[in-house]
Amino acid sequence: MTVLKGANLALMFLLELGVLAGAAIWGFTLDANLIVRIIAGIGVPAVFVVVWALFAAGGGKNARYPLTGPWRALLEIVWFGGAAVLIGFACTALGGIVFFALWAINGALRLLWHQA
Template structure:
């Protein structure tokens, strides 16, 4: 069971990277002039990074303003949900929904197993 729990935490890390990749790809592929695409491609992941660093880094242990309980759940829904929307806009709605469902299952297992 320890291997499965470790795999779930590894999946959480990959989902976090997926948020940043989804935001960057969305920005760089906007139907806009190149300057706007570069600003969005760098700025969107930067905003996601800033929010995560301020409120959730290291399971809340390394965050400047750590949130717990339902505020943590709300933060994760907004953070991963925002990325799912951007992935859906960039690729397909199914891709965005799939990303969100994988996060939801991962989150439910983290709650069940009391993982950070």
């Protein structure tokens, strides 16, 4: 069971990286001029990073203003859901759906196993 719990935490980390990658890909592939694409490709992931750092970093232990309970759940839904939408726009709708489904399964297992 310990291996599965560790794998679930590793998946959470990969999903967090996926949020940043999805936001960057969306920004860099916008149908706009080069300057807008560069600003969006760097700026949107930066906004995601700032939000996560302020409210959820390290399972809330390293966050400046840690959220818990339903507020943490809402943040994760918006954060990972927003990334799923951006992945859907930048790649395929199925990619966004799969990303969100992986997060939902990961979140359910984190709740079941009392992981941060």
